[in-house]
Amino acid sequence: MADSILQKKSVCVVTGPTRGLGRSIAYQLSKKLPDGSLFILLSKNKALLDEIAGLIITHRDEIRVVTSVFDQGSSDQGQFDNVFQDCLVKAGAHVNEFEQAILVNNAGTLELLELSRDLDNVNAVNVFFSTNITGCVVLTAKFLQVFSATAMKARVIINISSLAAVSPMKSWLLYCMAKSSRDMMMKVIGEEEDNIRTLNYAPGPLATDMSVIASTETKDPSLRAWFEDQVKNKTLVECDQSVEKLITVLEKNSFANGAHIDYYDEA
Structure with missing residues (x-):
């Protein structure tokens, strides 16, 4: 059996760590990784970055945390070129200090929830893919x-995936395309790179702001009604619950590179 991924002193990068699943991932992993590990948290919202950083340090003062205001949808090359080096300098750290580097590609958006025939605004489509694919690809390369x-x-x-990566969902074309593309990115990187583990984790339908948006903005009536029912009856998956499943998967470390593992799959 492979060693647990969570036993190694790590530098751990989490994108979108200020709300919902990303916040839970950052906090829960900070309780699992060894002393001396470093968290690099990337988000557009400085106030919320400071909040989650403070929460981690309060509960694990043996863990270092640095934050960077970062927009994954930006077209500013300099923002991508220097983000990791700048964070390491800010932490007074060097790559050689760590046994392992972890990247959690969590940041992403849900809208536009339009039927395919209505996706005719070039700028709107470009903005969506800039955040959900282009920025993710470039940050991963760095x-x-x-x-x-x-x-x-x-x-x-670790790519935060979705059922939408493997199952078509009406009026969710862009989201399905982005999630399936990122799944394939993990498969390709797993083939290209040495000493690497790549995972696509679909966290289930989560009790987050995104599900509320889905329940009001989804253009397909049946899918919108499903989300409305889930939100109303509070039957969505809690973020902490889903992260517990992810942690189990990382501790077992038996998945194939590029595997797509869903919250509802057997552990």
Whole structure:
């Protein structure tokens, strides 16, 4: 059986860690990784970044945390080029201190929830893909460069996926495309790179702001009604509950590179 991913002193990058699933991932992983590990938290919202950083440090003062205001949808190349080096300098850290580097690609958006025939606004479609695909690809490339196969003993990339990556959902074309593309990215990186583990984790339908948006903005009537019912009856999956499943998967570390594992799959 492979060693648990969570036993190694790590530098752990989490995108979108200020709300919902990303916040839960950052906090729960900070309780699991060894002393001396470093968390790099990336988000557009400085106030919420400071809040989650403070929460982690309060409960694990043996863990270091640095934050960076970062917009994954930006077209500013400089923002991507220097983000990891700047965070390491801010932490007074060097890649050689760590056994392992972890990237959790969590940041993403849900809208536009339109039928395919209505997706005719070039700018709106470009904005969606800038955040959900382009920025994710470039940030991941920078992660692979800074935390290279020669610099690190082990590397892990966790893509927060969705049922939408493998099952078509009416009026969710862009979201389905983005999630399936990111799933394939994990498969390709798993083939290209040495000493790396890649995972697509679909966290289930979560009790977050996104589900509320889905219950009001989804153009397909049957899918919108399903979300309305889930939100009304409070039957959605809690973020902490889903992260517990993810942690179990990481501790077992038996998945194939690029695997798509759903919250509802057997552990």
